[in-house]
Each structure stands twice: as C-alpha cells, then as structure tokens.
Amino acid sequence: MSEDAKSQDKPGSTTHFGFQQVPVGEKRQRVAGVFDSVASKYDVMNDLMSFGVHRLWKRFVIDLAGVRAGEKVLDVAGGTGDLSREFSKQVGPRGLVVLSDINAAMLGEGRRRLADKGVVNLPIVQANAEMLPFAEESFDCITIGFGLRNVTDKDKALRSMCRALKPGGRLLVLEFSKPTSQTLSKIYDQYSFKLLPLMGRLVANDEASYRYLAESIRMHPDQQTLKSMMDAAGFGRTQVYNLTGGVVAVHRGFRIE
Amino acid sequence: MSAPSVLCAAAEIALNRYLRLESSVIEDCARLSGRCIEIALPSASLTMAIEFIPSGARVMPESPVPADVRVSGTPSSLLTALRAGSGSGIPAGLDVQGDVELLGEFRAMVARVGFDPEEWLAPMLGGVAAHRVADGLKRIFDWTRGNTRRMADHGAEYLREETYDLARGRDVGEWIEEVEDARDALDRLEARLRRLENGGNDAPATGREHA
Ligand SMILES: C[S@@+](CC[C@H](N)C(=O)[O-])C[C@H]1O[C@@H](n2cnc3c(N)ncnc32)[C@H](O)[C@@H]1O
Numbered sequence: 001m002s003e004d005a006k007s008q009d010k011p012g013s014t015t016h017f018g019f020q021q022v023p024v025g026e027k028r029q030r031v032a033g034v035f036d037s038v039a040s041k042y043d044v045m046n047d048l049m050s051f052g053v054h055r056l057w058k059r060f061v062i063d064l065a066g067v068r069a070g071e072k073v074l075d076v077a078g079g080t081g082d083l084s085r086e087f088s089k090q091v092g093p094r095g096l097v098v099l100s101d102i103n104a105a106m107l108g109e110g111r112r113r114l115a116d117k118g119v120v121n122l123p124i125v126q127a128n129a130e131m132l133p134f135a136e137e138s139f140d141c142i143t144i145g146f147g148l149r150n151v152t153d154k155d156k157a158l159r160s161m162c163r164a165l166k167p168g169g170r171l172l173v174l175e176f177s178k179p180t181s182q183t184l185s186k187i188y189d190q191y192s193f194k195l196l197p198l199m200g201r202l203v204a205n206d207e208a209s210y211r212y213l214a215e216s217i218r219m220h221p222d223q224q225t226l227k228s229m230m231d232a233a234g235f236g237r238t239q240v241y242n243l244t245g246g247v248v249a250v251h252r253g254f255r256i257e
Numbered sequence: 258m259s260a261p262s263v264l265c266a267a268a269e270i271a272l273n274r275y276l277r278l279e280s281s282v283i284e285d286c287a288r289l290s291g292r293c294i295e296i297a298l299p300s301a302s303l304t305m306a307i308e309f310i311p312s313g314a315r316v317m318p319e320s321p322v323p324a325d326v327r328v329s330g331t332p333s334s335l336l337t338a339l340r341a342g343s344g345s346g347i348p349a350g351l352d353v354q355g356d357v358e359l360l361g362e363f364r365a366m367v368a369r370v371g372f373d374p375e376e377w378l379a380p381m382l383g384g385v386a387a388h389r390v391a392d393g394l395k396r397i398f399d400w401t402r403g404n405t406r407r408m409a410d411h412g413a414e415y416l417r418e419e420t421y422d423l424a425r426g427r428d429v430g431e432w433i434e435e436v437e438d439a440r441d442a443l444d445r446l447e448a449r450l451r452r453l454e455n456g457g458n459d460a461p462a463t464g465r466e467h468a
Contacts, residue, residue, distance in 0.1 A: 060266070063266075064266050066270065066312070068277065168310070237308075239265075239317060239318075240262060241262045242262070242263070243263070
C-alpha cells in the first residue's frame with residue numbers, strides 16, 4: 001500500500017466529501033450513495049447541468065485519445081458508458097474496450113444504455129480506480145471522465161492507472177477544473193452553488209447529491225496541481241487542455257517507457 | 258509564445274488522421290520516434306512542436322526535448338512548404354536550422370498521405386466548410402501579439418469562436434450530428450482512396466485498420 005494511502009487509512013484520519021470532512025473509510029460509501037441515487041437520471045442531468053456541452057468535452061477527449069483499430073482501452077469510472085461506446089466503434093473487432101466503475105448501479109445503467117445502442121460485447125468490470133484488477137501493461141489508452149474528483153486517494157488511482165498502461169500508453173483525465181478568468185469564475189460559482197442544486201431538486205429530486213457535485217468540483221486539484229500529480233505518478237509529456245475557459249480541463253500524460 | 262494547447266490538439270488530431278492513412282508513413286513515424294520538429298511563426302509569436310511517436314505524432318506547445326530542427330517563417334511560407342512535398346526545396350521566407358533531412362522526411366510523409374493544410378482543422382470542426390476553417394486559421398496566424406495572448410487565456414472557447422464553430426448559440430445536438438456526418442464522410446473518402454490505391458479490388462476498409 002502507498003505511503004499516502006497508509007496515512008489516510010490511519011484511524012481518525014479524514015478526507016473531504018464536498019466541503020465536509022469525513023473519515024477516510026466513509027468517503028467511498030458516501031460517493032456510492034450519491035451515484036446510486038443519481039444513476040437513473042444521470043444522463044438527463046448531465047445534459048442539463050452542462051447545457052449539453054459535456055458532449056463536446058467528451059468529443060474532444062475521444063478525438064485527442066486518437067484510439068486506433070486493434071487497441072485496448074479502459075474507461076475508468078465510466079459510469080453510463082458514453083466514452084466506452086465511442087471507443088468500441090474505434091477499436092473494431094480486433095480491439096477491446098473495458099467499461100469499469102466502482103458503482104454497480106451506474107454500471108447497470110451503463111449496460112442498459114450500451115445495449116440500447118447495440119453495444120453488447122463489451123466487458124464490464126466493477127472496480128475501484130485505486131486498485132485496478134488488471135495485469136500490468138494491459139492497455140494502450142485509459143480514460144477517466146468526471147471520475148477522479150470522486151476518488152479518495154487520487155495519487156494511488158493515478159499510479160494504479162499508470163501501472164495498467166503499456167509503456168508509451170496514454171491516460172486522459174477529463175475533469176472539472178479552475179476557470180482561467182475571474183469573471184467566469186464568479187458566474188460559475190453562482191451557477192454551481194445556486195442553479196445546480198436547484199436543478200437537482202427539480203429534476204432529480206435530490207438536491208444534496210448535486211450540492212455534493214458542486215462542492216467536489218471546488219475541492220478538486222487545479223490544473224497545475226493535477227499535472228504535477230500525474231508527473232509524480234509516472235506520467236510524462238503531460239499536457240493540460242483547458243476547455244470552456246478552464247471550467248473543464250483535459251490532462252493527457254504518457255506512461256514513460 | 259507557445260501555441261495554446263487546444264490549438265496544438267486540433268493540429269495533432271488532424272495530422273494523425275492523415276498520417277494513419279498510410280501504413281508506410283506510420284512506419285516512418287515509428288522509425289523517427291522521439292525526434293522533434295519545432296515550428297515558429299514569428300509574426301504571431303507562436304511556436305509549436307511536433308514529436309514523432311510509434312503511432313503518429315504528438316503536437317505540443319513546446320518541444321519536450323531539444324528540437325532536431327527548427328523551422329521559422331511566415332504562415333504562407335510554411336503552408337507552401339507543406340503543400341509542395343519534399344521535391345521542391347525550401348521555399349523562400351522559411352528559415353530552417355538543424356536537421357534539414359528530418360524536415361524533408363516530414364514533408365515527404367505529409368505529401369504521401371495527401372495532407373491538405375487547409376483542412377487541418379476540419380475534422381475537429383465537423384460541418385464547417387474547409388475554406389471557412391482556412392480563414393479561421395489565417396486569422397489565428399495573423400493575430401497580433403495581444404490577440405494571441407487572449408487566445409491562450411481563453412483556450413478552446415477562443416479557438417471555437419475564431420474558427421466559426423457554430424456550436425455556440427445553436428442546438429448542440431444538431432452540431433453533434435453534423436460532426437458525425439462529417440466523420441462518416443471522411444471515413445467514406447478514406448475508404449474510396451484506399452480502394453483506388455489498391456486498384457479497386459480491396460475489401461471495404463476504413464483506412465485506419467492497418468495503422
Ligand atoms: C460523474 S460520473 C462520470 C461517469 C462517466 N465517466 C461520464 O463522464 O459520464 C462519476 C463516476 O465515478 C465513479 N466513481 C467514484 N469513485 C470511484 C472510484 N474510486 N473508482 C472508480 N469509479 C469511481 C462513480 O460511481 C460514477 O459513476
């Protein structure tokens with residue numbers, strides 16, 4: 001077990017859950033609670049929350065991943081499987097896409113949605129990003145879309161993903177980040193702390209979960225911090241791509257050979 | 258100043274789509290793996306680096322290693338250099354320092370895959386007509402220093418505006434559909450090219466399968 005994981009697992013140690021401090025062992029359960037409760041409305045809310053722009057952000061990730069026929073791709077925290085579906089078209093019959101998530105309800109929703117779109121031959125694995133159950137050097141490309149901020153020990157998850165990549169393979173992290181301009185930052189605060197929980201209440205009847213989402217976004221490391229974390233976890237050529245003024249950032253790094 | 262990373266991403270995505278059309282070109286990329294070309298546009302005070310990797314190329318705002326060759330010039334001299342292929346020498350107005358042969362190889366590679374600089378951004382932008390993209394590119398390249406900085410600050414937002422991305426203020430779903438259509442059209446074009454190359458007796462191919 002890693003040093004930080006050890007220290008985090010010490011009795012009495014805490015981590016953040018949104019803006020609250022909770023015991024480390026409890027965060028995973030609480031995050032699971034959030035995603036259990038949003039699973040069925042997840043896609044509708046995603047569209048509403050981002051005014052549909054999350055599709056463009058995902059499109060950017062798919063294009064930047066540059067997945068080719070025959071490659072092996074792992075979608076970590078893949079939830080309802082948006083990214084997996086696109087990758088499965090790109091890898092073709094000789095390739096492989098694995099959809100994984102810690103949450104069975106999200107994976108169930110994912111399986112159903114993939115089947116609706118005619119994607120049935122895609123392995124689905126329930127797994128914690130911090131301890132991926134795959135052999136070292138298994139994948140050409142790993143993605144984690146809007147998942148890393150929910151993970152308790154992010155450094156451990158980054159190392160675990162690096163380990164599962166083949167040398168030269170790439171990791172793409174799509175995550176909310178810090179807006180690059182102050183004006184945008186203010187508008188965004190209003191939006192996420194007022195409008196987002198309101199939409200959560202009206203559409204999903206679940207204000208608390210959406211408040212958690214807004215808070216967890218604020219607690220997530222900013223662009224530079226995440227880049228340093230990736231470099232420390234064994235990635236190189238790490239590059240940050242700010243989208244929508246830094247509301248969202250894509251980090252791409254390569255496993256150094 | 259280094260080019261904004263999103264602009265590099267757009268360039269990389271489009272460049273790789275072309276390089277991967279031809280398996281021998283990908284083999285060349287693998288052979289040149291780790292070597293780096295730096296491109297500078299002093300008029301826009303922009304630099305960008307292309308590093309070869311086994312599956313194509315990475316385009317980054319800065320060269321991660323000392324570049325093997327540095328190319329600097331006006332946007333039009335650069336576009337001419339790329340359009341002309343390897344045979345025609347270095348166009349006037351282009352300053353090349355370092356390994357000229359590496360630049361020559363790159364020019365030959367892009368010529369072999371029929372790379373069209375005007376379409377550089379087209380795959381990223383889907384339904385937007387190529388000439389409008391080219392216009393957008395020209396505007397990107399012709400920007401003054403101040404504008405360039407603004408572009409860096411605003412990242413994708415700015416790139417979208419300046420390349421006439423119609424996604425803003427429009428139904429995003431419709432836009433996604435257009436992207437898909439454009440993608441399909443590109444796939445069809447690739448398949449047609451492959452069939453032509455193989456004398457018309459090839460099985461349907463996407464052009465990406467051999468890569
Ligand atoms: C906001 S959803 C993103 C889903 C999908 N990738 C997308 O972009 O639409 C976040 C997902 O992260 C998952 N998750 C949270 N903690 C995780 C962990 N430690 N390991 C793996 N997945 C986790 C949740 O179950 C949830 O499905």
